[in-house]
Amino acid sequence: MWSWIPGNASLIWQLTWENLKLGVLPALYGLVISLPLGIIAARWRWFYPPVLTVVNILYAVPSLALFVALIPKFGLTDTTVIIALTVFSLCVILPNVVAGLRGVPPAVTQAATAMGYGQLRRLAFVELPLAVPVIIAGLRVGVVSSISLASVGQLIGVSSLGYLFIDGLQRSFPTEIYVGIAGVIVLALVCDLILVAVRRSLTPWLART
Amino acid sequence: MITFEAVTKRYPDGTVAVDCLDLEVPAGQTVVLVGPSGCGKTTSLRMINRLVEPSAGTIRLDGTDIRTRNPAQLRRGIGYVIQQTGLFPHRTVEDNIATVPVLTGWPRKKARERARELLTLVGLGQELARRYPHQLSGGQQQRVGVARALAADPPVLLMDEPFSAVDPIVRASLQDQLLSLQAELHKAIVLVTHDIEEAIKVGDLVALFRPHGTLAQLAPPEELLAAPADDYVAGFVGFDRGIRRLSFVRASGLALGTGPVLPADATVAKALAAGEPWILITDPRAGTPRGWADAAKLTALPGDAPLGRAAAEPLGHTFTVGTDSLRAALDAAVLSPAGQAVGVDDDGRVLGVATFDRLRAAIQAADKSAGQAGAVDGQAGSRP
Numbered sequence: 001m002w003s004w005i006p007g008n009a010s011l012i013w014q015l016t017w018e019n020l021k022l023g024v025l026p027a028l029y030g031l032v033i034s035l036p037l038g039i040i041a042a043r044w045r046w047f048y049p050p051v052l053t054v055v056n057i058l059y060a061v062p063s064l065a066l067f068v069a070l071i072p073k074f075g076l077t078d079t080t081v082i083i084a085l086t087v088f089s090l091c092v093i094l095p096n097v098v099a100g101l102r103g104v105p106p107a108v109t110q111a112a113t114a115m116g117y118g119q120l121r122r123l124a125f126v127e128l129p130l131a132v133p134v135i136i137a138g139l140r141v142g143v144v145s146s147i148s149l150a151s152v153g154q155l156i157g158v159s160s161l162g163y164l165f166i167d168g169l170q171r172s173f174p175t176e177i178y179v180g181i182a183g184v185i186v187l188a189l190v191c192d193l194i195l196v197a198v199r200r201s202l203t204p205w206l207a208r209t
Numbered sequence: 210m211i212t213f214e215a216v217t218k219r220y221p222d223g224t225v226a227v228d229c230l231d232l233e234v235p236a237g238q239t240v241v242l243v244g245p246s247g248c249g250k251t252t253s254l255r256m257i258n259r260l261v262e263p264s265a266g267t268i269r270l271d272g273t274d275i276r277t278r279n280p281a282q283l284r285r286g287i288g289y290v291i292q293q294t295g296l297f298p299h300r301t302v303e304d305n306i307a308t309v310p311v312l313t314g315w316p317r318k319k320a321r322e323r324a325r326e327l328l329t330l331v332g333l334g335q336e337l338a339r340r341y342p343h344q345l346s347g348g349q350q351q352r353v354g355v356a357r358a359l360a361a362d363p364p365v366l367l368m369d370e371p372f373s374a375v376d377p378i379v380r381a382s383l384q385d386q387l388l389s390l391q392a393e394l395h396k397a398i399v400l401v402t403h404d405i406e407e408a409i410k411v412g413d414l415v416a417l418f419r420p421h422g423t424l425a426q427l428a429p430p431e432e433l434l435a436a437p438a439d440d441y442v443a444g445f446v447g448f449d450r451g452i453r454r455l456s457f458v459r460a461s462g463l464a465l466g467t468g469p470v471l472p473a474d475a476t477v478a479k480a481l482a483a484g485e486p487w488i489l490i491t492d493p494r495a496g497t498p499r500g501w502a503d504a505a506k507l508t509a510l511p512g513d514a515p516l517g518r519a520a521a522e523p524l525g526h527t528f529t530v531g532t533d534s535l536r537a538a539l540d541a542a543v544l545s546p547a548g549q550a551v552g553v554d555d556d557g558r559v560l561g562v563a564t565f566d567r568l569r570a571a572i573q574a575a576d577k578s579a580g581q582a583g584a585v586d587g588q589a590g591s592r593p
Contacts (some may be wrong), residue, residue, distance in 0.1 A: 105293070105295075105298075107292075107293035107294070107295040108296075108297060108298070110260070110291070110295060111289065111291060111294075111295025111296070111297075112297070113260065113284070114258055114260060114284055114289035114291075114295075114367075115284060115289065115308055115309050115312065115357075116281045116282065116284040116285035116309060116312050117281065117312065118281050126297060129299045130298065130299055203299070205298055205299045205300070205341040205343070207343075
């Protein structure tokens with residue numbers, strides 16, 4: 001029964017690639033939206049609680065329900081899945097952007113100001129670099145959860161490794177199910193390790209952990 | 210020069226942090242703002258680089274109202290050192306120090322070269338240049354903080370409790386270093402501390418604040434100790450101000466006796482003939498002190514034996530006549546087994562010894578001159 005794998009290698013690769021896209025793009029979009037929101041929220045404290053409430057409500061919506069809600073506008077396409085997953089990534093990344101920026105020691109920001117940094121330069125050269133570890137921690141959760149949630153997209157016909165376990169279930173063919181699950185886990189793990197490497201290269205000042 | 214003209218800081222909730230403060234920080238001098246917490250000393254400091262804006266009054270830097278200056282530009286010309294160092298954790302030591310030069314547009318290479326000069330200036334080795342702040346000890350971090358503040362050679366240096374977070378030994382060495390840096394660089398330094406000892410040690414002028422931001426007294430440290438303006442100041446400077454004040458009186462005025470001083474090759478008989486209860490044995494060639502010998506115990510030795518054979522008790526410590534204070538001399542006497550302070554010259558040669566009687570005479574003479582100064586200031590300070 002393992003001979004199914006080499007016979008379907010090209011299908012597995014294609015699904016893996018699509019799953020990767022559906023996992024990584026939403027996390028990146030989520031990061032791109034979270035950064036400005038997070039910067040504003042860290043700067044003007046009143047802004048954060050309402051935004052956080054909206055974000056948490058969105059996060060509570062079941063993924064399938066969100067897909068269904070988006071279908072009338074975007075159809076049974078990648079776009080629908082990517083938008084939905086972007087919302088979920090945003091929900092996990094935004095709090096980390098805010099926490100990362102707020103976690104910069106006040107003495108450091110005060111010293112930066114006192115040395116003659118303007119607000120933008122301080123943000124770009126002091127606060128954001130120091131927030132990198134916490135932001136990337138959020139990005140890791142965003143990427144991993146998007147990769148795994150992408151399989152749900154299969155239910156509306158957007159292909160991913162999810163195809164393998166749905167097809168395998170319908171045909172009562174366990175090998176295909178195992179390959180699908182293992183594929184998702186390996187993909188998530190690889191992406192996570194890449195992000196750890198990125199974090200390390202961006203934060204040479206942190207002791208290796 | 211920094212000038213405060215009737216500067217007040219009132220917060221929206223009505224709290225007055227600084228109340229109509231007039232203060233002048235002359236170029237090249239260290240002015241220490243000291244007082245209990247909540248007395249407005251840190252607020253006053255932060256108004257100089259516009260981290261806090263005054264509610265009323267004017268602060269001038271070399272005659273220019275600082276409100277007319279762009280804050281970021283103003284701050285690049287004012288060094289700033291804080292207790293928690295505020296070093297950038299993500300930058301190496303050299304890049305931390307190079308911060309302001311880079312901000313003002315120096316090429317990075319030149320800025321790093323400057324950073325390395327400053328490392329030496331603050332007494333740190335070049336090998337630390339590439340380390341990150343968390344790899345340094347607290348004292349080293351604080352030195353890097355001082356180096357960073359000095360990097361662009363600003364004429365003004367603000368220091369907010371710079372040495373409060375380190376242990377007493379490191380603190381003393383950082384204070385000594387600040388004194389020697391200042392002797393070389395002649396900045397206008399404003400230093401905030403809650404530690405009156407620190408204020409007295411590093412200040413050319415001490416501004417003692419009352420709670421709620423008014424000045425209790427502005428005076429050189431020796432005057433603050435000799436002639437406190439009122440009970441509040443006297444209480445703040447502490448009950449032992451009488452002894453601490455002696456730090457400002459040179460020991461060179463002390464009359465030294467040489468009666469008990471004898472070289473180790475003199476005979477025991479000669480030592481006993483001196484009629485002193487204790488004999489200070491010195492090195493016959495170098496003239497340096499070896500120790501005190503109890504005359505009562507010398508009688509056990511034959512009269513023609515050299516003094517070097519006598520058991521000598523350790524000195525405690527000596528004081529250097531040309532440079533040390535009367536306080537150091539008094540301390541030397543207290544710690545000496547003979548109850549006498551040993552005065553040496555710069556090469557460590559014994560010049561003579563001072564008994565408590567001689568010390569008391571010197572202290573009384575100092576009191577007399579301080580008393581005259583105090584009478585004048587007492588009138589100025591007795592204003593309600």
